[in-house]
Amino acid sequence: MDQIKIIDGINDAIAKLRALTQTNVQQGWRYCNGDIPYPVATQPQTWEKWSIAQRNEKDYITWSAGRQVIWLSQRFLVPQDLQRYPLSGLGLRLVLTWWAESAQIFVNGQLLQEGDLFDSSTRMLLNSTVVPGQEFAVALRLVSPGHDIGGLMRSQILYEATNDDIDPGFVADELTILQNYSASFDPEQLATLAKAVAEIDWEMVSQRTEFMRSLTELRQQLSTIENSNFRIQNSQNSIQMLGHAHLDLAWLWPVSETWDVAVRTFESVLKLQQEFPDFTFCHTTPALYAWIEQHRPDLFKAIKQQVAAGRWEIVGGMWVEPELNLIDGESIVRQILYAQRYVQKTFGQLTTVAWVTDSFGFCWQLPQLLKQGGIDYFVTQKLQWNDTTKFPYGAFWWQSPDGSQIFSLMSPPNVAGVMDTNPITMASYAIDWEIQTSLKDAFWLPGVGDHGGGPTRDMLQVARRWQKSPFFPKLEFTTASDYLFKVSRLFAKRGLLAKVSRLFAKRGLLAKVSRLFAKRGLLAKVAGGIENLSVGSLGEEEIRTEDSGGGKGQSQTTKEIPVWNDELYLEFHRGCYTTHADQKRYLRRCEGLLYQAELFAALKTIATGQAYPKTELEEAWKKVLFNQFHDILPGTSIPEVFVDANQAWQEVEEVTGEILEESLNAIASKITLPPPPKPNAQAIIVFNPLNWQRSEVIAISLAISLPVSIPVGSIEWEVYDCFGEKIVSQVSHDQAQQIQNHDNNNHNLSYSQIELLFLASNIPSVGYRVFWLCSNTEHLKLELRPSNRFPIPHSRFPTPDSRLPTPDSRFPIPDSQLPIEDFVLENQYLRVVVDRETGELSSVFDQVNQREVLSGRGNQLQAFEDSGQYWDAWNIDPNYADHPLPSTELIGIEWIETGVLRQRLRVVRRLMRSQFCQDYILSAESPVVKIATTVDWQERHVLVKAAFPLAIDADYVSYEMPCGVIQRSTRPQTPAEQAKWEVPALRWADLSDETYGVSLLNDCKYGYDAQASQLRLTLLRSPTWPDPETDQGIHQFTYALYPHQGSWRSADTVKLAYQLNLAFLSSLWSPANSSVVSNNVSNNSRPSLPSTGQLLNLSAKTLILMTLKQSEDIPEQWILRCYESHGESANLSLVSDLGLKVVHPVDLLERPISVSEPSPDEKVVKIEPWKITSLAVKSII
Incomplete structure (x- = not known):
């Protein structure tokens, strides 16, 4: 037929x-x-x-x-x-x-x-x-x-x-499923099916009993045909179900509504579990469980009972389901650490399944972080949303640059938020799954999601009905961990068999070995004992393999199990790297403050014995982790969500600023000051929060009071180092104004604010150095404020009411009569020329390597229409480049500073209804030109990028990712490469050829794109849904251009990007107002500190300190974490004025990896390329 x-x-x-x-x-x-x-x-x-x-x-x-x-x-x-x-x-x-x-x-x-x-x-x-x-x-x-x-x-x-x-409808669905299975796996059986169907007695339709008897006979006939696979239940096919209710903590509703939705969802699940005893359910988000525990203890108790009974599974592995492209490595660590500790303490078990089904892409180091956090499996479905290519694998090993692997699963796609138990939908997915993976066990997640809900009674009734059909895969409830364990074991067995087959087939021994093993029953035992093996036999597969140094992929054909050695890039939602710039700046700011507050609080406790603020820091971390949720940080929620989020960010700024200030003051009180060069000298203590020695021009803000008869400009300032040597200084600007004295008794004082610059040289790794500030006003008593304080600047984000009303009042507009001479900034490294007609960079000349860096005008502000996207806040128009908008109009240029330490040229440009005020800054001893930017943004559906055409021709561009670097092609060939036309990065991107390169650094931006001779940083975009006022108003950020010889590795791009984000911490310190005097005796039993101190040095060029914090369980121990940043082996040797020594390595949950204490000769810890390493340390002072 x-x-x-x-x-x-x-x-x-x-x-x-x-x-x-x-x-x-x-x-x-x-x-x-x-x-x-x-x-x-x-x-x-x-x-x-x-x-x-x-x-x-x-x-x-x-x-x-x-x-x-x-x-x-x-x-x-x-x-x-x-x-x-x-x-x-x-x-x-x-x-x-x-x-x-x-x-x-x-x-x-x-x-x-x-x-x-x-x-x-x-x-x-x-x-x-x-x-x-x-x-x-x-x-x-x-x-x-x-x-x-x-x-x-x-x-x-x-x-x-x-x-x-x-x-009849039920039988019609059965026949559809049989037809689909036969067409997919045994097309010859379609004729048998057609012959059986042809025997339906349609003449008896009006006699329901007789007609249904005819259908019953049809089903019996199909189930007894010899050599057929119509009895699908008997062919080892199954659909493993797990109830689920994805619940966005905030999105089109505020967080307060989420709590109510969670309560309704969980109560519904518990009620249905009474009616359906086999029904299992899973849910993520310890942050949510913690809220339920506090506010609904009765409900929480019932959940705990179901968890203990094995019917409610805690999945997720992270505090919330976060955005995982933009947060830094330590944030991911804390997502895992606090989640796992909560689940272990509350439910008596660790989560083994990382469940992040809705996040917008996943950084390449995630497998290493998850494995170190006690997590064995990774599940998402989000790459099913790709707009260009179909992700090739359903089940695979995902490998990080260091070689860590985690078994990973693409769960069924869920675009509409509902996954029901429609039998045809489930069976069709099971067929596709088996074709893709050769696995007969599919995974299905019935439930209503996004806004909670979970499985409905009807879904469970439908499933129960289809459990009884012989023409449907075996339908049973499971847990994610059980399913993933089963599948990974099966892959491991296949991998072992494939290895044995290849090994012995070459020698003609395969048949003999197989017979020998079969006789002794060894093959199954050996295969069954292998777990998490990265090979297997799935038929011909195209495997993505990458160089661990940066993601350069090559395809190869193999019969082994798929290994994905790259990021999981979502070909969708590329606007999330930029939308709601305030959330991105708060993130970078708070991550930096938490790093510094923990670091110096730990050092304070070690140095002075004062209490460590563990509770306050954990609470601050959890607020940040909550705001990293994948619809808050990406900027894809309604306005009310960001009111709550911004309050939390600001609370974190406040508490971490206070902790940091208190900690620095406590450490400063232990420092023995050297003799002052002059009697009226004020000590300046400069702290370096990064783990390498560095030198930079720093600015000290001074609030001074003096008689109105003495102009502030007449004061001469001098700065000395701790050895009494005078160093160059520069007054940046003054804003002297006479105001009334605070006590209303003295009207003859004026108060002024000035900024004093000097070059702080050779500040040790996580250390400090004392300098001295003097003036020519020895006969006067000056009030220099603040004193005995380390002021921590806070982010300034305007409220909607603070938008400036008219274009001319937005920024001080320079004189339109521009001077004749060129606008040139110059130091020993760079000569930077600003175009007097456009305000763009007409030249950046590398004076060390004697070459021009640019191939066209640099720092072009390129604007494009960015509209027409359904997912407005999420997606950039893929065709935005076809819709450029008019170029910027120069309003004015003026010099702000022209001193020996810093040159600062201000350019103001208009872009349609918006204005950009940008300061080009070049400092002494710096190879980096900074562009400090303030924007009054008043556009809708406009995307703006800063573009730098470069005199370089590079095949690959390198980007910073959490705890590593990834390379992406500048000459994309495959559809997957071409889909990466906007990509995420953290602090920098670098375009380098064989001999020369340029890095583009930033302090709070995350979206980049690159071509072989161009780097661009995405600055702003302005969608209108779901927040109609997205990004309207004032923005402040800095980005920087860093030309260099060689690669980003040899140029230390990683370090310079950190330095842009984490400046020196410095302030005045007055011995007269403190417990410290020259040659002081320590105010407790712990030894005092020298005038130049190195509190923590890892003694390895490529190691980046991630944290120093108090151990969660052993207060006298400290957790030091770092990562290797160049893809090279490193030897860590701890050096510290506080006597810090390594106890043993730990994982991210702070569990010992090796409990044996190293011998005195074992002072060096070897760290493999790209490895994230955590060590328990203690002070022996």
Whole structure:
């Protein structure tokens, strides 16, 4: 028989069966636009005046966007039969699917169900036993989304058996599943299926009992045909189910609503578990469990009981489901550490499954971090959202640059927020899964998500019904850890067999070895004992392999299990690297403050014995971790969410600033000051928070008071180092103004604020150096404020009301009469020329290497129209480059500073309705030109980038990622490479050829793109949904250009980027106002510190300190964590004025890796390339 006729015959029979119990009623809705009271709208007599709703080409009923209301109404009369098939006694369901922000379903005037964008479908039971002639009046009140048109996509009347009996629709689904399995795995069986279907006795349709007997005989016949695979349950196929309810902590609702949704969701799950004893459920987010524990202890107790019973699984592995491209490595560590400690303490077990199904891409070092955090498996589905390529693997080993591997799974795609138990959908996925992975066990996650919900009773009833069908995969509930363990073990066995086969096949020994092993039963034992092996046999696979130094991929054909040695880049949501710039700046700021506060609090406790603020720091960390949630940090929520988030950020700034200031003061009080060079000298203590010696020009802000008769400009300032040698200094600017004295008694004093610059040279690794400040006013008593304080500057983000009202008042506009001479900034490293017509860089000349850096005008502010994207805040228009906007207009240029230590040239430009005020800054002894930027941004749907065309031709561009570096192609060839047209990075990107390169650094930006001769940094974009005022107002940020010889490695780009983000901490210190005097004796039993101190040095060029913190469980021990940043082996040798020594290595949960204490000769810790290393240390002083 012709194959097409065979398939047509099967499809015809399936369609005829469905028509006996199912009716499409999409064409029968009458509509009314606009809201009316529901008692009126639900009355049938009201509908008679309404017109029939029109449907589009997809059979959808649509209406306007913007939270517009539409009423749809229709009467349903139960007939005697459908296509002669009697309906009496069957159950009646109304099946609906909508796209609406709010949905209310009224039946006979009563509100029976509600839904929204996420709970967007129903199989509503209108009657469990219908009687012909019954009538149901159904009215729908639907509200369109604020950002999109509304839609009713499906409406259907469905009659089905409500007990365990079969019905024509059920058999039609079984035949569809059998047809799909046969077509996919054994096409020859389609003829057998068609022959059996042809024997259905259609003449007996009107006699329901007889007709159903005919269908029963069909099913018995199919289940007994020899040499067929129709009994799918008996062919080891299964669908492993786990209930799930993805709950965004904030998105289109505030956090306060999330708590209520969580309570409703968890109560629903617990109730359903009483009715369905095999139903298992999983949920993430320890932050959420902690809230439930505090506010609903009764509910929490019930959850704990289900966890103990194995019916509720704690997955996730992180405090929240965070954004994982933008947060730094230590943030990921703390996500894992605090989550795992909470789960262990509260539920008595560690989470083994990292479950981040909705985050927008995943950094390449994540496998190493997860494995070190006690996590064995990684699950996401987000790469199913790719807009360019299909991710090639369903199950694979994901490998970090250091070689760490984690078994990873792409869970079923869930775009609409609902994953039901529709049998055809589940079976189709199981077929695709088996084709992709050769695994017969598929994984399914029934439930309503995004806004919580979880599995519905109907989902579980449908699953229970299909558990009894012999023509459906075995359907059973499981846990994620059990499923992943089973699959990974199977892959490990395959890997062992493949290795043995390849080894012995070469020598012609395969058959002999197989027979020998089979006799002794050894092969299964050996294979069964292998776990987490990175090879396996899945048939021909194209494997992505990467050089661990940066992601340069090559494809190879192999029969081994897939290994993905690269980032998991989401080809979608690229705007999240930039949207809501305030969240990005707060993130970078708070990560830096937490690092510094913990570091110096630990050193303070070690040096002085004062208490370590563990509780305050943990609370601050958890606020930051919460704000790293994947719809908060990316900027993709409603405005109310950011009101809450910004308050939390500011609280973190406040508490960490106080801890840092207190800690620095405590350490300073232990420092023995050298003799001052002059009697009126004030000590300046400069602290370096980074783990390498560095020299930089620093600025000290001085608040001074002096008689009004002495102009502040007449004071001469001098700075001396700790050896009494005078060093160069420079007054940046003064803002002297005479104001009333604070005590209202002296009107003859003026108060001034000045900024004094000097070169702080050779500040030791995590150390400090004392300098002295003197003036020529020895005969006067000066008040220099602040004294005995280390002021920690806080981020300044304006409120909406603080936007500047008129263009001319936004920034001080320089004189339009520009001087004739060129605007040139110059030091021993660079000569930077600013174009007097545009304010752009016309030249950056490397004076060391005698070469021009730019190939065109640098720091071009390139603006593009960025509109038309459904996911507005998430997505950049892929075709934005085709829609450039007019160039900037120069308003003015002026010199701010022209001193020997720092040159600062201000450029103000207008971009449509916005203004950019940018200061080009070149400091002495620095090879970096900084661009300090303040923007008044007033655009909508505009993307702006800073572009630098470079005199370089490079094949690859390097980007910083958490705890490492990744290379991406500048000449993309494959679709996957071409899809990376906007990519995430942390502090820097670098374009280098074989001999020369340029790094583009930043202090709070994350989106880049690159070509072979160009680097661009994305500065701002302005979507309008879900926040209509996204990024409107004032922004402050700095980026910097760093030309260099050689690669980013030899140029120390990593360190310079850290230095841009973590400046020296410095302030005045007055011995007269403290407990410290020259040659002082320590104020406690601990020794005093010298005038130049090295508190912590790792003695390895490529190691970057991530944290020094108190141990979670052993207060007298400290956790030192670092990572190797160049892809080279390193030897850590701890040097510290505080006597710090290594105790033993630990993992991220601070569990000892080696409990033996090193001998005195074992002072060096070897660290492998790209390795994240944690050490327990203690002070022996």
